[in-house]
Amino acid sequence: MPELQRLRADHAPALLAFERENRAWFARAVPDRGDAYFADFAVRHRALLSCQDEGTDHFHVLVADDGTTVLGRFNLVDISDGEAELGFRMAESATGRGLATEAARAVCHLAATDYHLTSLRARTTVTNLASHTVLTRTGFTVAGETAPDSSGGERMRRYAKALGGDVLRVY
Numbered sequence: 803m804p805e806l807q808r809l810r811a812d813h814a815p816a817l818l819a820f821e822r823e824n825r826a827w828f829a830r831a832v833p834d835r836g837d838a839y840f841a842d843f844a845v846r847h848r849a850l851l852s853c854q855d856e857g858t859d860h861f862h863v864l865v866a867d868d869g870t871t872v873l874g875r876f877n878l879v880d881i882s883d884g885e886a887e888l889g890f891r892m893a894e895s896a897t898g899r900g901l902a903t904e905a906a907r908a909v910c911h912l913a914a915t916d917y918h919l920t921s922l923r924a925r926t927t928v929t930n931l932a933s934h935t936v937l938t939r940t941g942f943t944v945a946g947e948t949a950p951d952s953s954g955g956e957r958m959r960r961y962a963k964a965l966g967g968d969v970l971r972v973y
């Protein structure tokens with residue numbers, strides 16, 4: 803079974819490969835990271851680990867059975883007052899198997915138990931039905947929608963989840 807691992811320095815090569823190989827796939831659903839992200843990947847990876855050490859964010863990768871290949875990433879970012887934002891993305895080749903739902907549940911469990919958070923929020927475009935499915939199956943409820951921005955961008959749907967006794971179902 804794929805394993806959810808807390809982000810480490812030695813994940814860098816596999817994480818970069820994951821982002822490169824799935825760049826076009828991700829860009830269909832979320833804004834492209836831009837060329838600078840790939841050029842400066844090593845610096846950025848170290849910065850993420852510093853944030854993690856400081857406790858402002860918790861990053862995770864879903865690692866395949868081969869022990870190396872990154873299949874997905876599941877992050878808790880912008881932690882403040884016991885709340886964090888959940889973000890995730892899966893390699894195209896690993897989708898449709900329930901893995902994102904399993905990993906999101908596992909991250910919610912970690913958020914409550916190891917990170918002592920009390921609530922999570924998430925957001926996605928209103929047309930991202932796969933993300934909506936993962937979030938609702940993980941216990942998030944719709945908290946509202948943003949109006950389209952002036953540049954004609956898509957409406958975003960906001961989600962929230964309180965971390966209590968109902969989140970401790972882990973697969």
Ligand SMILES: CC(C)(COP(=O)(O)OP(=O)(O)OC[C@H]1O[C@@H](n2cnc3c(N)ncnc32)[C@H](O)[C@@H]1OP(=O)(O)O)[C@@H](O)C(=O)NCCC(=O)NCCS
Binds near residue numbers: 896936
């Ligand atoms: C969203 C994402 C993480 C889902 O990953 P996944 O591993 O396929 O998710 P799961 O298999 O756990 O669940 C997805 C569910 O949504 C369903 N789904 C997928 N696309 C769908 C669509 N266009 N319409 C309706 N349902 C859809 C799947 O069938 C599945 O439900 P099922 O188990 O009943 O078949 C993945 O598609 C992804 O990384 N997309 C690109 C980046 C992204 O959108 N990230 C989220 C930003 S908020």
